[in-house]
Amino acid sequence: QVQLVESGGALVKPGGSLRLSCEASGFTFSDHYMSWIRQAPGKGLEWLSYITSVSTGIYYADSVKGRFAISRDNAKSLLYLQMNSLRAEDTAVYYCVREKQDSAGTFDLWGQGTLVTVSS
Amino acid sequence: SYELTQPPSVSVSPGQTARITCSGDSLSNQYAYWHQQKPGQAPLMVVYKDSERPLGIPERFSGSRSGTTVTLTISGVQAEDEADYYCQSADVNVRVFGGGTKLTVL
Numbered sequence: 001q002v003q004l005v006e007s008g009g010a011l012v013k014p015g016g017s018l019r020l021s022c023e024a025s026g027f028t029f030s031d032h033y034m035s036w037i038r039q040a041p042g043k044g045l046e047w048l049s050y051i052t053s054v055s056t057g058i059y060y061a062d063s064v065k066g067r068f069a070i071s072r073d074n075a076k077s078l079l080y081l082q083m084n085s086l087r088a089e090d091t092a093v094y095y096c097v098r099e100k101q102d103s104a105g106t107f108d109l110w111g112q113g114t115l116v117t118v119s120s
Numbered sequence: 121s122y123e124l125t126q127p128p129s130v131s132v133s134p135g136q137t138a139r140i141t142c143s144g145d146s147l148s149n150q151y152a153y154w155h156q157q158k159p160g161q162a163p164l165m166v167v168y169k170d171s172e173r174p175l176g177i178p179e180r181f182s183g184s185r186s187g188t189t190v191t192l193t194i195s196g197v198q199a200e201d202e203a204d205y206y207c208q209s210a211d212v213n214v215r216v217f218g219g220g221t222k223l224t225v226l
Contacts, residue, residue, distance in 0.1 A: 044206065044217060047208075095162060
């Protein structure tokens, strides 16, 4: 079954850290760019970061640059998001998203999301 | 500028045609994509590269472009189409979403 499953969401205090994971299955993970996208409660979608298929290119939104780090392990079909210096405004559902092969920027497969709550 | 502007809401009666617009200077040289999100669910792409429809998406969903404005058209709207719709674009170093449009089926 072609799917993405996120994990690692939790309640964390301001200033804390968290690492999200995304396990891919049913397709060749190493063929695809991957993105993290989040959605704050009641708000719209916000793209955070993407990583190319073999990690040669990594890009971030200004809102998380310097605090978040994306990485991947193609041997294990895993995508990660390391989040540091968390703030209340980082509270959101975080989605792992596949970009269509040979069509970068085309979000053709979404995970179900994992909730991160930043609160004291 | 990578800002994409959508109307906050669109309302339509069942069977009618809904049109949701998205505008932005960056669309002059970038494709547009559309994602549907129903309450409590992850988004689902319904149009890519301005007007292409993914497998499994009903034919009533279509996309078009006029300059720096793209439009998602839903013909013969059904109750199940009630959702939030987001336009999106992509460049080498960034991906951008519009603010979203809530489609209400009256």
